[in-house]
Amino acid sequence: MNAREEQMLRKAVSDATLACIHEAEVFLPPDVKAAIAAAYDSEADPVARGELANIRTNISEAERLNLPLCQDTGIAVIYMTVPHCYPVHEADLREAVYDGVRRATLSVPLRPNAVDPVSRQNSGDNTGVAIPPIHIREGSDLTITVLPKGAGSENVSRIGMLLPSQGNEIPAFIVETVLLAGGRPCPPVVVGVGIGGTFDHAAALAKEALLLPIDVMDTYEMEICTAINNLGIGPMGLGGSTTALAVKVKKAHCHTASLPVAVNIQCWACRRATRKVSL
Structure with a gap:
């Protein structure tokens, strides 16, 4: 060359x-727009539904005004x-x-x-x-x-160095992270999770998980997402049935004596x- x-x-x-x-x-990517639309259609709480309507207007106005x-x-x-x-x-x-x-x-x-x-x-x-x-x-x-x-979503992200015996406590750690975050990351959120690797690798996996399509979740991801939505934090932290649009997990092998778990939260604008x- x-x-x-x-x-x-x-x-x-x-x-x-x-x-x-x-x-x-x-x-906003089509899968994220579809998830927000589905949340709006299923939401019964009037305040939460109003917040989701505002988000949808935000999306259309951004496109219209470029x-x-x-x-x-x-x-x-x-x-x-x-x-x-x-x-x-x-x-x-x-x-x-x-x-x-x-x-x-x-x-x-x-x-x-x-x-x-x-x-x-x-x-x-x-x-x-x-x-x-x-x-x-x-x-x-x-x-x-x-x-x-x-920064709003980045600042409430978290990493934990769990014991190898705590594998069944991973979902609770993820749900607790979202609970502690509350309304600060502008929910409904997308939750990226990295499991395994090393301290730094787990964090990288969690962020990479946010690149995955959110219109499909496996059973493990769906169970965690359901538990998060049962918290009732809701859109913008004002209550409702949709706190998370999706949970996406990426894994890597790790040391036999280690179990890193990272949670990287993304706001509704999963760009x-x-x-x-x-x-």
């Missing part, structure tokens, strides 16, 4: 990042797949993504959210030291997936988008 081709590819990655962020911030679904446009968590032996350095791909984030900050627009953790100085463009986080894996195509993550990069 010559210099001109490399420049074209970097621009294509930047363009795809910008397009992904715009799509994720403005247009503006972000929420004032907290979050931190863009980036997932990339890169073909084996792709003739571009990883550092160049990362810088192209950063460029796309900076452009999106101005054009979408995004609220500048990235700050130094100690001084709290804002970078002004949603980039900074190791931000946005970029996860790169091998794949058949060069793709970019964006998961905007707001995500994917683009394939091509020249």
